[in-house]
Amino acid sequence: MTDGDLERRDLLRGVAGAATAPFFVSSVAGQQAPDEGPAGVHAAYGRDPASTLRIGWSGAPAAEARLEIGRPDEPKTTVAAEANPLPGQEAVAYAATITGLASDATYEYEAVLDGRRAGPFEIETAPDTTDGFVVTAVSDHGVADPENAFQRPDDENPDEVMEVARSLDSDLQILAGDISYANGVPSTWELYFDTFEDFFAETPFMTAAGNHEAEPGTALIQYDRRLNDLMPIDDPLSPDDTQHEQRWYHFDYDNTRFVALSTSTDGCGDVSRGEEFVPIYDPRCEAGGVTYGDVQDEYLRNVLEDAVADDDVTWKVVYFHGPLWTDSPDHAPRDLLRDRWGTIFDEYGVDLAFCGDNHVWERTKPITARPGRDDYAPASAWEYDETDLGTTYLTNGTGGVSHYGFGNRQPGDYLARRTNDHYGVERLDITDERIRVEYVTTDSLDGDGGLDDELVVRDSFEIRKADERTDAGARRPKQTSDYDGPVEDDVVVQGGRDDDGSVFTAGQTNQVTLTYDATREVEIRDRIPASWDVEGGDAVRTDDGAPGDTQWVYFDGSNGSGTSGTVDYFVEVPTGADDTGRYTLGPSQARDVENDQNGDDWLDVPGTESQETVAGVET
Numbered sequence: 001m002t003d004g005d006l007e008r009r010d011l012l013r014g015v016a017g018a019a020t021a022p023f024f025v026s027s028v029a030g031q032q033a034p035d036e037g038p039a040g041v042h043a044a045y046g047r048d049p050a051s052t053l054r055i056g057w058s059g060a061p062a063a064e065a066r067l068e069i070g071r072p073d074e075p076k077t078t079v080a081a082e083a084n085p086l087p088g089q090e091a092v093a094y095a096a097t098i099t100g101l102a103s104d105a106t107y108e109y110e111a112v113l114d115g116r117r118a119g120p121f122e123i124e125t126a127p128d129t130t131d132g133f134v135v136t137a138v139s140d141h142g143v144a145d146p147e148n149a150f151q152r153p154d155d156e157n158p159d160e161v162m163e164v165a166r167s168l169d170s171d172l173q174i175l176a177g178d179i180s181y182a183n184g185v186p187s188t189w190e191l192y193f194d195t196f197e198d199f200f201a202e203t204p205f206m207t208a209a210g211n212h213e214a215e216p217g218t219a220l221i222q223y224d225r226r227l228n229d230l231m232p233i234d235d236p237l238s239p240d241d242t243q244h245e246q247r248w249y250h251f252d253y254d255n256t257r258f259v260a261l262s263t264s265t266d267g268c269g270d271v272s273r274g275e276e277f278v279p280i281y282d283p284r285c286e287a288g289g290v291t292y293g294d295v296q297d298e299y300l301r302n303v304l305e306d307a308v309a310d311d312d313v314t315w316k317v318v319y320f321h322g323p324l325w326t327d328s329p330d331h332a333p334r335d336l337l338r339d340r341w342g343t344i345f346d347e348y349g350v351d352l353a354f355c356g357d358n359h360v361w362e363r364t365k366p367i368t369a370r371p372g373r374d375d376y377a378p379a380s381a382w383e384y385d386e387t388d389l390g391t392t393y394l395t396n397g398t399g400g401v402s403h404y405g406f407g408n409r410q411p412g413d414y415l416a417r418r419t420n421d422h423y424g425v426e427r428l429d430i431t432d433e434r435i436r437v438e439y440v441t442t443d444s445l446d447g448d449g450g451l452d453d454e455l456v457v458r459d460s461f462e463i464r465k466a467d468e469r470t471d472a473g474a475r476r477p478k479q480t481s482d483y484d485g486p487v488e489d490d491v492v493v494q495g496g497r498d499d500d501g502s503v504f505t506a507g508q509t510n511q512v513t514l515t516y517d518a519t520r521e522v523e524i525r526d527r528i529p530a531s532w533d534v535e536g537g538d539a540v541r542t543d544d545g546a547p548g549d550t551q552w553v554y555f556d557g558s559n560g561s562g563t564s565g566t567v568d569y570f571v572e573v574p575t576g577a578d579d580t581g582r583y584t585l586g587p588s589q590a591r592d593v594e595n596d597q598n599g600d601d602w603l604d605v606p607g608t609e610s611q612e613t614v615a616g617v618e619t
Contacts, residue, residue, distance in 0.1 A: 065112070088218065136425045138161060179192070260319055
């Protein structure tokens, strides 16, 4: 070995446990056997993107797991990978951390399990300083998995969204929650990473947890081992206990501090409650006298205070899953987080905060706190009409799963733009002078795996620094919009559902009444369990092409289309004892008759979902 090889090995220090001998994990019945691997390779940055990378993949238990990495055409250094079992399959998540890398450099690497290889892949470390860099981001992504009865996406929309991100040649990709939509099926995670491996293995992929990362039976373990373990987690103030699994972190890329937060927590208290509905400040989730939210709040304040004091940090960007400001009622605004996080964002001059959860695109006007209020949860405690200074909030849940409706005909006064008619990513072009944000949609694809010469941009704006400062000394951000169209240019549909009851015995008939009220002419359809039979009324046909174990119900034109109306139909609940359980009906969907020429752009109608219980015994 030459002296140069020794120096190179000293530079590349692997931070990982020793390779792990084979072990086995209990499988979920009916699960596909995992790929022996290495499979689904994906990369992330460490705290310092100029010197640290983290690489993850999955595969069968292996006696030796390692990463081989080095500059192209030079000898490679071996880094041992840490192994953690994945629930539900005889599968393992592997992770390797590499530090001491040269900045602004290209590295080539392969993941290795017992001699089996994935790669080679090429990846670049961040430069120490740049003339500008590009970030792409989206939420609520997923992958179409026909083997998963609980899947949400069932078409090519998620693939097209990520193709837009890849084609924009971003330096890093952020996904703020609801990532694979595995919903308790581990093989969907495998399919997700396999589908997007070419992009995620060569473009660092940073994430925050969403409500769909909390899976039935295993909570957030799949997310933690496949993704959170790769994030630059390091909060010395976080209590060392099982209730406070840390899913918040920050990193600095050139002149920007990125902060990831979690709007979800591990289930505690009443474990029968869905994870999404366990507040992060729930006192039943306290440990050492503090809640998950309290710990995260302190971390947020500390890293933003440090950013204000750091002359190398110009911009502050925060991302998380649940929205603080939104018009979509599917996931209501997190009022408590407006009071807790919103005031911290305002105090330390956060420039941009983006999230997902609702499957829409929304951009707020600049929002700043009105002085002297005791409670900042209400929208009235904030100023957004008489100022051009303040934090801009984005909701982008248009990763490809579906579209949600808006709960009000007229956009909220705090919004500068909203649309629920597209899928796409936000593109952040960041320089020392400004952050330019564009909502680039899948209409930009040319049909040959690339982008048209002219991008289809549905919203765009810039953020620059004003001279005014906050009490904490941060320069306030100022938003300038490049979009000159109406705030709202899509159809808005509201509706309701009425059933005969909420509990049925086997073979009973349920009369369903749907109402709808739209700003343009629409056609509507409903979604019911596949095991329920339609018995008449306004229904004219069914189609089993709905996601999961459900079917669509379509109606005759006289009642099932228009700007408003009512449809009635009858369904018979299943008769078998094995069919006992709780079922979801809806939400119904609507499509814009005039503008949806292909008949495939449906959006969920708020207020049209119900839960029904069936006792599978005939009376």
